[in-house]
Amino acid sequence: MSSIIAGNKTENEGTTDKNLVASQLRRAEAIHRHVIPAGGSWIHEIKQGQYFRIVDLHGNQAVDTLFYNALDYSDRYSAQDTIQHQRNIYLTTGTKLISTMGTVLLTIVADTCGRHDTLGGACANESNMVRYALDKRHMHACRNSFLKAVTEWGRGMSKRDIASNINFFMNVPVTPEGKLTFEDGISDPGKYVEMRAEIDVLALISNCPQLNNPCNAYNPTPMEVLIWDSKR
Amino acid sequence: MSATPIFWEETIQPGATWSHVLKRGTSLRVVDLEGGANVGGIFYNFECLVERYNMPDTLKAQHIARLSTGFVLYSDMGRILCSVIADTVGWHDPIGGTSNASLIEKKYGPSTYQESRNACHKNGRDSFLVELGKWGLGPRDLVANVNFFSRVVVDEIGGMSFVPGNSKAGDYVELRAEMNVLVILNTCQHPLDPNSKYQPKPVQVAIRRVPMPAADDPCRVSRPENERGFTLTERYFL
Numbered sequence A: 001m002s003s004i005i006a007g008n009k010t011e012n013e014g015t016t017d018k019n020l021v022a023s024q025l026r027r028a029e030a031i032h033r034h035v036i037p038a039g040g041s042w043i044h045e046i047k048q049g050q051y052f053r054i055v056d057l058h059g060n061q062a063v064d065t066l067f068y069n070a071l072d073y074s075d076r077y078s079a080q081d082t083i084q085h086q087r088n089i090y091l092t093t094g095t096k097l098i099s100t101m102g103t104v105l106l107t108i109v110a111d112t113c114g115r116h117d118t119l120g121g122a123c124a125n126e127s128n129m130v131r132y133a134l135d136k137r138h139m140h141a142c143r144n145s146f147l148k149a150v151t152e153w154g155r156g157m158s159k160r161d162i163a164s165n166i167n168f169f170m171n172v173p174v175t176p177e178g179k180l181t182f183e184d185g186i187s188d189p190g191k192y193v194e195m196r197a198e199i200d201v202l203a204l205i206s207n208c209p210q211l212n213n214p215c216n217a218y219n220p221t222p223m224e225v226l227i228w229d230s231k232r
Numbered sequence B: 001m002s003a004t005p006i007f008w009e010e011t012i013q014p015g016a017t018w019s020h021v022l023k024r025g026t027s028l029r030v031v032d033l034e035g036g037a038n039v040g041g042i043f044y045n046f047e048c049l050v051e052r053y054n055m056p057d058t059l060k061a062q063h064i065a066r067l068s069t070g071f072v073l074y075s076d077m078g079r080i081l082c083s084v085i086a087d088t089v090g091w092h093d094p095i096g097g098t099s100n101a102s103l104i105e106k107k108y109g110p111s112t113y114q115e116s117r118n119a120c121h122k123n124g125r126d127s128f129l130v131e132l133g134k135w136g137l138g139p140r141d142l143v144a145n146v147n148f149f150s151r152v153v154v155d156e157i158g159g160m161s162f163v164p165g166n167s168k169a170g171d172y173v174e175l176r177a178e179m180n181v182l183v184i185l186n187t188c189q190h191p192l193d194p195n196s197k198y199q200p201k202p203v204q205v206a207i208r209r210v211p212m213p214a215a216d217d218p219c220r221v222s223r224p225e226n227e228r229g230f231t232l233t234e235r236y237f238l
Helices: A079-086 A125-131 A142-153 B055-062 B101-108 B113-119 B124-133 B224-236
Strands: A002-004 A021-023 A032-036 A041-046 A051-056 A063-069 A072-076 A096-098 A104-111 A166-168 A191-197 A201-207 A223-228 B006-012 B017-022 B026-032 B039-045 B072-074 B080-087 B146-148 B152-154 B160-162 B172-177 B181-186 B203-209
Touching: A032 A041, A041 A142, A041 A223, A051 A063, A051 A104, A063 A104, A063 A142, A079 A096, A079 B055, A125 B055, A125 B224, A142 A201, A201 A223, B017 B026, B017 B124, B017 B203, B026 B080, B039 B080, B039 B124, B055 B072, B055 B224, B072 B224, B080 B181, B080 B224, B124 B181
Parallel strands: none
Antiparallel strands: A002 A021, A021 A104, A032 A223, A041 A201, A051 A191, A051 A223, A063 A072, A063 A166, A063 A201, A096 A104, A104 A191, B006 B203, B017 B181, B026 B172, B026 B203, B039 B146, B039 B181, B072 B080, B080 B172, B152 B160
8 A cells, every 4th residue: 555755854853764655546546636725624524444635735734634433523533542542742654543532533544744733723713812913813714614614514513523633734843841832844745644544534624724823834725635445 | 829718628539520610710729649640620611611621722822732830721712711820740731631441441450330339440531521421511522631740741753751750749730710610620540651550649629719810920921922811811701
């Protein structure tokens, strides 16, 4: 399924060769392809065994992502359970994305970026007011996209379901002294992360519209999602 | 911080759960009675329970992966649920999460109430869910928690390590409620605690009235983000 990319981006702290794994799945064989515009959202079911790829088309674009057990939305991605299980705060090849109930939702099987964040959460009107200035309330934010998407999806989903998310392609290191820092991105145009769904899941994405910090290099750009059917 | 009379104090037994609506202008002091305690905590705006403690907002507003005096706990609505107004420990863990039944059985073996009575093994997730259930909340409300008295450090490649001996007998942390806050606690062991024995520890909690945060309150002035957080919280009560 996968092959190792030799010696690429090893200058990034915490990003080792073993994390950098390319996929052999071909774009032309994907059963679903969709470009999510900057600031847009996407909600979609991914079936057990399917492969799900997120492509950072233009580089350094934070992709705020949540997953739910498709049969029980109260069983959802848990940032703390995921990092606790692997005893590492960064998500990359081999990471099992674990739910609040301990279910393995998906496994990351390929990653050409090498490190993804799950501590920084999603931007919101209200958190932007705290972080930047009280007059930032009007600016488009991920949690508005999440709320709009779950409201339209219906099926009983609401703000209660907006949990702490993954930020694919974002670089948020923690220092040994307990400081959380936001560093320049380590992603580049065309880099991607690919997961295998271990059960039927619902994926929810906000393509981050943040303009107040470098998580999108101050320039939110489109990204692409692709799905392949189970190969075997 | 001048001492005001304590309304009441009580002990939370090892592996037990506790909840209380901590009123704005009161504080909750939690004392590690024996050393090595862990207290899992989640916090909600009691008037609007869908507003709750938000780990990422707390971390990124203050650029921290630990909690201590001068830091605050943010809700997902840009408001401050609680401020840490006193702390003799220096590091409380906001990222390590909680244990679950399978982890506890794997680490400590099987345990039943029928055999062990109230010493039977408890786990963090089920403890949170039971206490949440008493307030009409459930799995959809189970968000990332804080682990008071525990320390988890992160190395340069992201590896997480539990640091034993972080809290000594008599150490305490005191939280001032900035809203009317539903506090959900349990005293289950930290999920990354390498102790091979099931040994949760008791803590004492004490509730008292405290002054409202002044203009020069250390939590307010610790950074501009918190000044704005206090402003937004005070506006909520206008």
